Structure formats: C-alpha cells, structure tokens
Amino acid sequence: MSKPLRCRIGWHKWVRRFNAEGSRYSQCERCGNDDGRGRPHWGAGPMG
C-alpha cells in the first residue's frame, strides 16, 4: 500500500491527537505519519 500522493509530496493532513501521556501531537489523518513522535507540538501546559 502506497502513501497518498499528497503525503508523498509532503502535504500531510495534520490533525491534533493525544499520546498516552495526554500530550498533544500532530498526526496525518491520511497516512498516519506523526510529527514529533508524541512530543508536544502546540505547547503542552496547564491549559492542556
């Protein structure tokens, strides 16, 4: 199974997700690629 064309050119559809620790990170809705491997991307903080 190949990646969608848009993903292959680096145009992912990032969505916000939460890892097991409750931190936000981004993951592509199409191919499942994630950016940062669970590292907070929008700044995890008290406002969480």
Ligand SMILES: [Zn+2]
């Ligand atoms: Zn993608």
